[in-house]
Amino acid sequence: VTACLGVASADAALALFVRVREELGEILSAFELMPRAGLELHFAHLGGGREPFEPLTPWLVLMEADCASRHIDLNAVFELVLTELMHENLVLAGTLATSEAQRAQLWRLREGMAQAMIADKAAIKSDTAVPVAALTDFLRTADAAVQAIAPGCVPVPLGHIGDGNIHYNLLPPPHMCASDFMQHKRALFAAIE
Numbered sequence: 001v002t003a004c005l006g007v008a009s010a011d012a013a014l015a016l017f018v019r020v021r022e023e024l025g026e027i028l029s030a031f032e033l034m035p036r037a038g039l040e041l042h043f044a045h046l047g048g049g050r051e052p053f054e055p056l057t058p059w060l061v062l063m064e065a066d067c068a069s070r071h072i073d074l075n076a077v078f079e080l081v082l083t084e085l086m087h088e089n090l091v092l093a094g095t096l097a098t099s100e101a102q103r104a105q106l107w108r109l110r111e112g113m114a115q116a117m118i119a120d121k122a123a124i125k126s127d128t129a130v131p132v133a134a135l136t137d138f139l140r141t142a143d144a145a146v147q148a149i150a151p152g153c154v155p156v157p158l159g160h161i162g163d164g165n166i167h168y169n170l171l172p173p174p175h176m177c178a179s180d181f182m183q184h185k186r187a188l189f190a191a192i193e
Contacts, residue, residue: 001078002064002103005094006057010035010157011136013061016090017161020063023081027074030064031162038113038156041171045116052109053095061161062110113158117169122178123156124170124185126192132164142168145191150176150184168192 007013010033017031036058043049052060067074078096085091097103117123130138143155152173159166170188172181 001066001074002062002097002106003078003082003094004052004106004109005061005063005082006053006055006092007059007061007090008057008092010059010139012090013059013161014132014136016061016085017132019085019090020081021162023084024065024077027065027067027072027077028063028162029066030062030160032062032110032159033161033166034060034062034110034113034158035156036060037154037171038117038158038169039109041116041120041156042109042112045119046112049112052106053093055093057092060109062106110158113156114167117156117167120171122172122181124181124188126168126189128166128168128192130164130166132161135161135164135166138166139168142192146170146188149187149191150181152176153181153188 005016007016013033020031021028036056039060065074065078082091082094082096097106117125128138139157146153146155150173152175154171154173156169156171157166158169172178
C-alpha cells in the first residue's frame with residue numbers, strides 16, 4: 001500500500017514517522033521526505049506536472065507498507081492509521097494509490113526530484129546520515145548555516161527518514177547566477193556536515 005501525504009513541517013513529518021512506525025511496525029517499508037521546493041523543481045524540470053493532492057502542503061511524505069501474510073488486510077490497516085492521523089491534524093491532505101499505475105506515479109514524484117537535482121547544474125547535492133531523532137534539529141541547524149553563507153538559497157532536503165539518510169541539496173538564490181553560487185560550494189558543504 002502506498003500513500004503520498006501532506007504535512008505542515010519537517011517536525012510533523014518526523015512525528016508522523018514515529019507514529020506510523022509504532023502503529024505498523026516492520027510492515028512500514030518506505031518513508032520518504034519530500035519538500036515543496038523539490039516538487040516544484042521536479043515540475044519545472046518536466047515543464048509541468050500534476051499535484052498528487054490538494055490543498056498543497058509545504059512538505060510531503062511518500063509512505064509505503066507491505067506484508068506477505070494473507071491474514072493481514074493491509075489496506076484496512078493503512079486506512080485506519082491514516083484516518084486517525086488526519087483526525088489529529090498530523091496529516092493535512094493525501095492520496096492513496098489504488099493501482100500499480102498510481103503507485104508508480106507517486107514514486108515518480110520522489111525519483112523525479114532527485115533527477116531534477118542532478119539535471120540542475122546550479123544545484124549543490126549532498127548525502128548526509130543523521131540519527132532519526134536528530135533529523136529536524138539537523139535541518140534547522142543546516143538551514144541557518146547555509147543561509148548565513150548564501151542568503152536566499154533554497155534548501156531541498158529529501159530522503160529516507162527511516163534510516164536517517166537525507167539528501168540535503170541546495171539551489172541558488174533566485175537572484176544569484178550558478179557560477180557565483182558555486183563559489184560558495186566548499187563553505188556550504190562544510191556547513192552541512
